[in-house]
Amino acid sequence: MSVVQVRHVRQQIETRFDGLIDSTDRPEPERADVLLTRGLAALGIQSEHPCSDMEAAQTIFDGEDDRGLDAVAVQLQTRQPRICLVQAKWNHQGRAKFGESEVDRMLYGLDKILDLEFHRFNRRFQQHVPEIQQALDSGFPKITLVLALMRTEPLNGDIHRRIQEGIKKYNLVEDMVDYKIFDLRDIHRAILGNAAAPRIDTKVRLERFGLEEMPYKAMYGTMAVPEVAALYEEHRRGLFARNIRDALDVSDVNVRIRNTLLEQPEHFWYFSNGITMLCDTVKPVGAAVPGGVADFHLTGASVVNGAQTVRAIHKAYGTSKEKAQRGRVLVRLISLENCPPGFGDQVTISTNTQNPIEDRDFKSRDPAQIKLRDDFAFQLHLSYVVKRGEPVPDREHGCSITEAAEALAAAHPNAEYAAQAKRDLAALWRDDAYRELFGSEPDAYRVWRCVSLLRAVRDRLAELRDGLLGRAAAAASYGDLLITHVVFRQLATRTIEDPDTDWDAQLARVPELVEDALGWALQAIDFEYGSNSQVIAAVRNTERIQRVAHAAVRGMAAGKTAPVLDPGYQAPEAETRGRQVNAVKTLVTARRIPDGALLEFRPFNLPERREMAEWIAEDPDRGLAVWRNAARDPLQWKADGKWYSPSGLVRWMRLQASGQDRSVQGTLRWYVPGQGSLVDLAEEARAEQGLDVGEEPDEA
Known part of the structure; x- marks a missing residue:
């Protein structure tokens, strides 16, 4: 059967991508297979980033100097930008190999991207650099490595472990990098769309179920985590045929779902929004008394909302069955048997496009924030925006609550908060962090002056980045909050809340201090964690950032000459x-x-x-x-x-x-x-x- 599926995939790739994907960089005898490999990479991109065949073809940079990667796509519209990197392996018999050397080359390419060494890649890659740079500049991108493999057999466990070990250095606190296997079964479904997903007829058990009969039939109740995990294990992505987003493995929501199951499984039912499934029919198996436990036979079942929840449950259950099995989740089963045409699509769209309420939205109602907004207006004659969706003032006329939280995190005596902000700004809205940063009565002068400092540091780092390469450029890019923390510790801040303090005099010291702080911070990262360690990890990990910040602050306080950046980190201009x-x-x-x-x-x-x-x-x-x-x-x-x-x-x-x-x-x-x-x-x-x-x- 796999040979038939391979032939079908080959025909689809040749039909869809011949003329869109360039293979003329390879000798004539190789071009047919090169088209198949690159077409497979394009399908891998489409599996994570729905796009046209032409757009997918433009993501391909396979060839000389691809550094073990074949395609890249960037999504900037989400709160946390997403980068998808694909390595594809074609085989006419459905037995594509993927071994240790492929893993090492793929991770080497990822290293070069995170170190901003884009010149290591070929010219096809260069057109994607501006978007990649923008995603990385956000400080907390989500990166998915997709292994598009023309094979049906599972990868060797040693290869999985090698990949997991390799990406561990990027995920020291929270998952920034994840990987997916996109094998023949997934590929075959992808090229056929909904028609490729087999009709899923299955049985599910609901506890304490309820019944909704008017105007359309639906069941709702609780499912145990092991049953949801088994459902995904059996049907995989076919379970999401009608879902417009599929399961985004590395989204911040997905990570939170997984962590809740592993840390507080008994709370999962309360914290989760649940799962919605559309079914052609929903029939009870045997007696079914509302409020009790009953089995239901589903035909044409598809998860249309909660794909992330299903995927996270499966992953958490695979990580620790003992912990995750105690979790339960709310499930809705909507029968389309007597619904009007298009009703299923309306359910799918509506359940996936509602704006979620974020922790920040609750903080905007805090009386302390309302008072801070008023103090900005009356004391500073500036605007302070607290509600999401309101226009943010330009930098001369104020700031937002988000920028204020970022600045206060960077200026906090504990560098851990700078790491939290760099890793995920949403972490600053959790009650403990929020209270630590703003206090019960935040002072307008302190907040605005911290914002001004953060902006001054970023301005200077932007100037320095133009002349920096490699790790130094990465430190200047990712290290804005770390450098702000170090610089703040060098300023006279005891009277920062005094209206008469000459803060402009302190800001005038920033350009020189930033350059010194960058040298000390990079030296500390190299000394503590090695010159091959990831700079982005040092500024996102709470333990690492504290050690680096302590070393940099100590070095600057000692009055020693700042370390000189290695010449290899400085871009030579004129060539004699x-x-x-x-x-x-x-x-x-x-x-x-x-x-x-x-x-x-x-x-x-x-x-x-x-x-x-x-x-x-x-x-x-x-x-x-x-x-x-x-x-x-x-x-x-x-x-x-x-x-x-x-x-x-x-x-x-x-x-x-x-x-x-x-x-x-x-x-x-x-x-x-x-x-x-x-x-x-x-x-x-x-x-x-x-x-x-x-x-x-x-x-x-």
Whole structure:
């Protein structure tokens, strides 16, 4: 049967994606299979991010320098942005292999993304960088790794454990990274849509059930967690055929559901919104007395609301049966047997589009917040927005309760609150954290001055990021609350609530303090957790951030000179004529690159990504050049056919894209796909000749 399904999937991919997915970068004999692999990756994207075939095709960056990943999609419309990364493996017999090397390559690619080393990836990836950067800048993205595998057999347990061990470093407190297996069964269902999902006829047991008969028939009652877990285990995603969102494994709601089951299973019924199932028919099995326990036979069953709850129950039950089995959940069974046409769709849409009430909404009604709003107006002549949905004032005229909570978390003596805010802003609205940050009578001067400090720190970090690379860029991106915490500890804050305090004088110290704090913080992260540790983990984990903050504060208080950032973390700007000539000369002398080789441009730092990504996407030839072994002007730009030096071409491109005329080190930006930058290749050539990196070969 699996061979038949594989053939069906192949036909669908060829029909839907031939002409949309480019495979011309591979030799002619390989292109048919490459299309299948890349089409499979596109289906993997669609399984998490519903989109058209054309949009899915545009997510593909499989090829040289894909770093173990084949496709990426970003969703920015949710409260916590979501990034989906896919690795696909095709096999004509339905036996695709996925081993340790594939796991390691996939996690290496994720590391490079989180370290903001986007130039490590190929040109197809570059068009997605602006959205990825935006998602990462939020501080708490959710990332799903999808393994799209043309196979029916489960993965070896050792491979699962290797993946779980690999992603553990990203999930030190709460799940930021999760993974899903998208196998032949899921793939086959996905390509057929609802028709692929088998008609689910099943039996469920409801405790203390009730009956609703007018105007349409429905049952409601309680189901035990083991039964819900078994239902999902048997039917998997087919259970969500009518659901418009499926089960979002890494959403913040999903994690909370899972944690409740594992920590307070007896409270789960009270905390959960429950599950709604649409069924073609709902029939009792035997006697069914309302208020008692009864079994019901369901035909055409589908979960239309509560998919996250079902998936979280299954995962929690798999994690700890002993704890989770004590949980119960409210379930509604709606029979469509005598309903008018379209009623099922109305139920699905209505139950999935109601605006949820958040903890923040309750805090906006706190009398202390109302008083703070009035104090902002009367004492500071500024606006303080407390209700969700109200227009947020521009930065000169006030702030929101959310920005205030973030700023107070960063300025709190305990850096743990900065980690909580960076991990999930919703955590600040829980009663204990909220009281700790705002107190019973929050002071308007203190709140506004903390907000002003956070803004000043972020402004300075944004300036510094333009010249930073790798871990330093990541620290400047993710570490805004940590750096604000460290800087706040260096300021004179004893009179922060005094209206006569000259806070502007304190803010004037911020730019210099931020630069020092960044150096101390990065040194502390490297010392405490290693230079290969994830910077994002250090600012989200409460234990790690406290150790890093303590070391940075201590270093700055001692009056020592701040650590100098490693040169590798600083983006070189102008490349001297001699250095460029040396690199090109080395490559030409060694004939390291064949004539006619196609090179691709990759933005090297944040300003280039910001200024040039969209411009290059408008005309892909702008990012390509042809190499010739000539000491002078070895690059022919595909966009105009003219010859340039590496640096001269990048300088001209940047001028065309943004109007900025700046000298750059072009040899760092031009790549031979699958091999490295011109700088990398020049260093390899020197090493092969037994020369030091900076040494040049003798003239021929």
